[in-house]
Amino acid sequence: MAEFRLRVNGQDAVVDVPPATPLLHALRDELGLRGTKESCGRGECGACTVLVDGAPLLSCVLLVDETVGEIRTIEGIAEENLDLREMFADSGAFQCGFCTPGQITRASALLQEDWPKDDKSIDSFVRLAMSGNICRCTGYSGIIDAIIATARRRGKIPGHNR
Amino acid sequence: MKHVGARHRPIDWDQRSSGKVVYSGDLALPGMLDCAMLRSPHSHARILSIDTSQAAMMPGVKAVACVTDFAPGARYIHEGERDRAPFADQVVRFIGQEVAAVAADTRAQAQAAIRAIKVVYEPIDAPLNVDESLGGPYQSLHERPTHEPNVSRRVLREWGDFAAGLASSALSVGGKFRTQRQAHVCMETLITIAHWREDEKRLHVWTSTQAPYFIVKEVSQLLGLEKEQVVCHEVGVGGGFGAKSKICDVEAIVGLLSRKCGRPVRMRLVREEEFETTKTRHPFHINLKIHADRDGLLQAIEGDIKVDNGAFNHSGASVMGAGIKGLGMMYRPQGLKVAGALVDTAITPGGQYRGYGTTQTSFALESLVDELAEKLKIDPIELRLRNANQPGDVTLVGARLRTAGLAACLRKARDEIGWISEKASRKPGRGVGVAAAVHTSGSFTEPGSNRSDAAIDVYPDGHVRVRFGGADAGTGQRTIMAQIAADILGVAFERVEVLTMESDRTPFDMGSWSSRGTHFAGHAVRVCATETADRLKAIAAGQIGGSDLRLADGCVVNDAGLSMPLGDAARLSNEAVEGVLSVETSYVDPHMEPADKVTGRGNVSASYNFGVHAAIVEVDRRTGAVKVIDYVAVHDVGQPINPTLVEGQTIGGVAMGIGLALGEELIHEQGKMVNPAYINYAMPRAADLPRIRPYTVGDSDPNGPFGAKAIGECSINPPAATIANAVYDAIGVRIKDLPITPDKILDALAEKESRIRRFPIWNRPSRWWIELVRRFYGMGLLKILHTRNTIAVATVDPAPMESVLRPQKLTDAVASLSPDILPLGGGTDLNLQRRMRMIEPRALVAMKTVPELSGITRTPEYIEVGAATTLAKLQRALGADLPVLSEAIATIANPQVREMATVAGNLAQAKRCWFYRSGFNCYKRAGGLAPCYAIEGDHRFYHAAIDGHRCQATTPSDLATVLTALDAEAMIVGKIDDRIVPMSSFYTGPGETVLRNDEIIRAIRISASASQRTGAFSKLRLWEGDFAIVSCAISASIDSSGVWRDVRIVLGGVAPIPWRARASEARLEGRKPSWNYTRGALELELEAHAHPLKRNGWKIEAAIGVVEQAFALTQARSSAPRNLMAAE
Known part of the structure; x- marks a missing residue:
């Protein structure tokens, strides 16, 4: 076992885990932040996405040993992304909800990135950006719609809400 | 109707979108044990003996169970003959079937104990597909009432007047169709917790299901309990799609383990287990x-x-x-x-x-x-x-x-x-x-499936709770129940809560399957809410009088405008308990018939x-x-x-x-x-x-x-x-x-157009031996060489490690390397390799913290990319100048992986052969005489069609394909000396490199002249982010008149290493190539070099297509003005 100091959702935290523990397990099992989900444990589906210094990373393959920076999980970003979550709810962007924390977390980072100016390429831009987050229930349309609608509302792209 | 027909948000949207829904894997019960399953490594074998005695004495072990712990003859109740026991009973019939299980304080202890269970198997020939089952000399898997080998059931349906239909026909069309085995892929892997409470004599179960009814029914009968002794609890259900319409194959086992030790026990399937052992769509x-x-x-x-x-x-x-x-x-x-x-x-x-x-x-x-x-x-x-x-x-x-x-x-x-x-x-x-x-x-389908009950509680404060015995796996059943109740009871949608799955508090319903959710939950709640409304009206009538009573805005209202809050009416009911009026009703559908x-x-x-x-x-x-x-x-x-x-x-x-x-x-x-x-x-x-x-x-x-x-x-x-x-x-x-x-x-x-592409090898003696061995494989050599069982990868957690070193200097990083202390880049492949038991390092050396390995340097002579640069950073830094590189990176995995994965890690990732990775004891895993499973196995997409040798895998890195086309060099540092290796000779085999285990890549260098060439990348894959089935990177200096020089055409995914079409490159050199000319050169070269396996010859055709795409892009780009490094 070893002690690792983390900064999670604006607070300092210390976890005592074996070396090479995935950050996901430290967050869920040691810090009780169970909003972040494990679906594959292999870095292939995005369910475990967290932000580290704003970048969306896969906490199931990111080792706690090498996690440097400000970690933000769904618990930390939910409030400031209420508009996004409401859009998710209105657009049918989740059903079983298991992938949703990862989708929201990934989308929250995407909403900080530069967006294309060309209206026609927005759908494919968002689809490509969200392709690391598998959803089996919704067929993605609701997720894509919700993110684009939020981007419009936040002034990332011109135009009205749908 | 205000709510029915409206686009209401899901009832718990706030929790569901903020990570607050509690799935079974989010529960941590005090004293909870973890468990592990021993699964069959054989497709078909007799179990001669199972010895669990040693496992039972292992540290932390609290319960061990196998078939003898269930009552003799215990079988799942599914239709027809009860043919499956919760643990294999004397015979195993598929790889992955449950043989024994252990509950222990920790998962690692349970896994260790599993390894200590000794099972002696006697393998039996196994029919592995329909043709083998019906035609082969294989022993039947079961004794079936049909008395035909491996035919479980026959049915002949004749409806209407078939003869008359034929007589009225003028023409017919027909064909043979095949459908495949499809996985449900619920995003949540199956996680079950069971807790036997000796004080209550009841088993509590938290499990992801579409039908608590069937969990209770099956678990109770398998454990010899009364139905009332098994209690399901409400949890989030992370997807169903039919996978959870009935009991899965772990709930009863977990219940048994808990009953043996009296502690809460949790079973978590890992993703690989979920794919391999849970039921699928029938082909x-x-x-x-x-x-x-x-x-x-x-x-x-x-x-x-x-x-x-x-x-x-x-x-x-x-x-x-x-x-x-x-x-x-x-x-x-x-x-x-x-x-x-x-x-x-x-x-x-x-x-x-x-x-x-x-x-x-x-x-x-x-x-x-x-x-x-x-x-x-x-x-x-x-x-x-x-x-x-x-x-x-x-x-x-x-x-x-x-x-x-x-x-x-x-x-x-x-x-x-x-x-x-x-x-x-x-x-x-x-x-x-x-x-x-x-x-x-x-x-x-069975007695009771035409019925569904519901209950409604009206609280003194006027809020309403619907209780329903089914489960909502994400389809929104709970939301529509709330909509219906809100309308009929005249309360706000937000004032309705819904309780499901709690088998001792929710009334009878068989669950969400056969598209019955809306029909039954809808009717059941409609009937119950209507009955509840009638009772409330009757009570209110005695208080406020009047006529034409209706429910609205949380009150019972009469025609005179007098009103009484619902909660008050409920409280006044002589049926109310502590002020709560509860009504339970049953809906039996009058239209359905068996x-x-x-x-x-x-x-x-x-x-x-x-x-x-x-x-x-x-x-x-x-x-x-x-x-x-x-x-x-x-x-x-x-x-x-x-x-x-x-x-x-x-x-x-x-x-x-x-x-x-x-x-x-x-x-x-x-x-x-x-x-x-x-x-x-x-x-x-x-x-x-x-x-x-x-x-x-x-x-x-x-x-x-x-x-x-x-x-x-x-x-x-x-x-x-x-x-x-x-x-x-x-x-x-x-x-x-x-x-x-x-x-x-x-x-x-190709068949339609009668095109046949031939790949002659008579003039290539180096391929003769390989061709001969391939033919022997088909004739039975594979069966002879297939002596070792596959490994159940991933069901055992990676071995613990001593440490992850975080050196601050390159010399320290290199000095710490050894055969079992490996460099760690982004971890996206290395941690997967650990999980798949491909490597078991003692320690890792984190390279991202080494300053000399990060950063991108540009000089007039070259661009140098630090080995620990992430793919995302590389794309951001060079994407605009090097479209060929940017195009390739954009196809690698997904944005999150690209934020983590490093250049060196991508180049050095291990082969992605799915036999090798998934635990087949192939030649690369086991060495010696172990076979290559790709020769006879499914090699259509990810195996070599050129130069395949003992191993048919390819080098998976797309970056390798592009960097080879850019004549890049790997700057390698080692404990002893440093060296520079061109990308074209960096790979020695599929995903195998010249790197010794005391060496790492320090940087990748691309010469200025190469970086100024025109180029493009194209890739064929099955899904966004997939590895290349075939990829192509083209790079060439194209002058203003359209003449190509320094031509590089590199194919990925078709050969063990990135494959340069050198003859074609030479033929394009100094010419203004048309696609037809290029195609001719390429076809000639590929036909002379390819040696496809049985089912991947199409990749050569596809390769030509992918080159055509890259060629067209390159041509298009060559006429466009380019500004790369113009200022430097």
Whole structure:
């Protein structure tokens, strides 16, 4: 076992885990932040996405040993992304909800990135950006719609809400 | 109605979107144990002995269980013979079957104890597919009532007047269709917690299920308990799709372990286990023929269906029956005659899966309807309109259609997809297709399945709770129950809570399966809320008097405007307990009837829902890639209770159906699943799908709650045929074998155009021995060499490690390396390799913290990229200047991986051969005489077609392909010396490099001249982020007159290492190449070098196509002004 100091959702935290523990397990099992989900444990589906210094990373393959920076999980970003979550709810962007924390977390980072100016390429831009987050229930349309609608509302792209 | 019909947000949207829903894996009960399962490594074997004594004494172990811990003869109750015991009983019948389990303080202890259980097996020949089961010399898996080897059940359905139908026919079309094994892929892996409370003598269960009723029923009977002794609790359910319609295969085992030790026990399946051991969609072999008259009116359907049952019955017979029923519900033929056989194979068994057999048979039927239309020169939609079911019809199977919106669906789909203009404008490679389907809204499958109960509690504060025994796996059942209750009780939607799954507090319901959720929950809550309202009105009438009492705004209101709050009325009821009025009612559907036991006919459902889908696809004739451009899904769902939820079920079903049509397939070799991972399973990602456009049409159905019919399953039935029909429309080849992958398209095109590409080896002595060995493999050598079982990877956590070093200096980093202390980049492959038991390092050295390894340097002579630079950073830094590099990076995995993965890690990633990775003891894992499983196994996509040797894998790195084209060099540092290795000689084999274990890449260097060349990258893959089936990077200096110099054409995915088409490069040098000229050179070279395996010769065809794409991009770019480093 070893002690690792983390900064999670604006607070300092210390976890005592074996070396090479995935950050996901430290967050869920040691810090009780169970909003972040494990679906594959292999870095292939995005369910475990967290932000580290704003970048969306896969906490199931990111080792706690090498996690440097400000970690933000769904618990930390939910409030400031209420508009996004409401859009998710209105657009049918989740059903079983298991992938949703990862989708929201990934989308929250995407909403900080530069967006294309060309209206026609927005759908494919968002689809490509969200392709690391598998959803089996919704067929993605609701997720894509919700993110684009939020981007419009936040002034990332011109135009009205749908 | 204020709430019914409205687009209400899901009832718990706030929790669901903020990570607050508690799934079973989020529960931490005090004193909870973890457990591990011992699974069969054999497809078919007798168990001679099981010795658990040593495991029981291992540290931390609290309970060990195997078959003898259940009562003798304990079997799951699924239809027909009870053929499966919770633990293998004397015989194992598929790889992964449960043999024993251990509960211990920690998962690691449980896994260690599993390894200490000694099982002696005596292997038996195993029939691994339908053909082997029916034709081979294999021993039967079970004794079945048919007394035929490996035939579990036979059925012959003759409905209507088949002979008259034939007599009225003028023509027929027929064909053989095959559907594949599809995984449900619930995002949540199955996690079950059970806690036996000795004080209560009850077993508490928290598990992800669609049907708590069946959990209670099965667990209690297997453990010899009364039903009341098993209590299910409400948890979030992370997806179902039929996977959880009945008990899965762990709940009873976990219950048994807890009962043995009295502690809470948790079983968590890992993703690989979920893929490999949970039930799948049943593959169908369908030989179908349809007969019609000259007007295109369908007269008769005849067929012969073989269903791959897998190792146990589960729902096999009923899925087969439902598939045939689907044929008997559609259109209006005079007669049907279909024979079915359910065939046992020693593979993970099939189970319930959304669409339930109808998905499979409608693929065949709807493909043939299109063939019929073509033969008769009638438009496919027009032909379907002529045959469309009408309200009042009684179909061949006995379905009585109160409403039938098939024709309306067809017309709407025709309008929305732009059918007429699409058909009129024939664009090469573009096609439009249509297909229709029907489904029940629940079905009367067993006593009780026509009934559903509900309870409502009205609290003194006026809020309302609905209690319902089913489970909502994401379909929104709880939301519509709240909508209905809110309307009938006149309360705000937010004042209704819904409790489900709590088996001792919620009344009887069989669960969410067979598309019964809306029908039964809707009616049950409607009836209960109405009864509750009546009682409240009666109480209020005594208080406020008046007449015409109604419920509104949380009150009972009379005609005089006097009102009484609901809570007050409830409190005054003499039935109220502590002020809460509780009402429980039962709904028994009056329309459904069980199917006749002999004929299989009956009106098993109260309503029938129709759907018509239409799609536009583009098929790339060069590569075989199919892209869905537009997709319209029209459904007759009666009156939707919540349109957003209907659309969600529609689009979700379409997405799953497009997966079935274009990529998803569970593949086995020697009985073991080859691709139990998202990364090897071509299910759609967001960028693989178009915007799917859902519509609803049709009339309110009097039999449905508020006129509603079902939607959950119907939406998955049409996509396969829709896509197949569109592909046929686009390129004139009909694929009858799902999924429609690029190999099948290119092979079919080649066959249609009578093109045969030959790869002679008579003049290549170096290939003779390899060819000879390959032939011996096919003749039985593989069976001889296959002596070692596969390894159950991933079910054992990676070995613990001493440390992860974080050096601050390059010299320290290199100094710490050793054979078991490995460099760590982004970890996206290395941690996976640990999980797959490919490596077991003692420690890791984190390279991202070493300053010398990060950063990008530009000098007039070169660009140098630090080895620990992430792919995302590299793309941001150089993407604009080096489109070829940017294009390649954009295709690698996904944005999150690219934020983590490093340049060196990408280049040094291990081979992605799915046999090797998934635990096959192949030559690369086990050495010596161990075989290569790719030679006979499924090598269509990810194995070499050029230069394959002992191992058929390829180098998976796309970066390697591009950097080879850019003449990049790897700057290598080591403990002893430093060296520079050109990328073209960096690889020694598939995913194998020149790096010694005391060396790392420090940087990648690209010369300024190479970086200024024009180039492009193109890649064929099955899904967005997949590894290359074939990729191509082109790089050349193209002058203003269009002359190419320093030409590089590099192919990825076709050979063990990035493969330079050197002869073609030379022939292009100094020329202004046309594509035809280039193609000629390339064909010559590839035909001279390729030595494909049995089923991957198509990759050479695809390679030419991918080069053509890159070539066109390069040409286009060469005329554009380029500004790379112009200022430097």
